[in-house]
Amino acid sequence: MKTRPGICARKxxxxxxxxxxxxxxxxxxxxxxxxxxxxxxxxxxxxTKGMKSLPPRPATS
Structure with missing residues (x-):
């Protein structure tokens, strides 16, 4: 993913x-x-395009 300098500075x-x-x-x-x-x-x-998935969120009870 290519981030522009202005976007990077705000994130x-x-x-x-x-x-x-x-x-x-x-x-x-x-x-x-x-x-x-x-x-x-x-x-x-x-x-999400071309990015790996995260592990599933833990179940909350």
Missing amino acids: RRYSSEDEAIAAALGAQVTLRPYRCALCRDYHLTSR
Whole structure:
């Protein structure tokens, strides 16, 4: 995924993929992490084309 500089500057950065996955799993909408080619950190996106799936959310009782 190619991120433009203006988009990268507005998005939250996660230093590790695990941190980004944890944030994505806690969101109300489906999000996926990706490594940004500009800042080399991880961002979240709602786009799904060509992206790997996250593990299923744990069941809450």
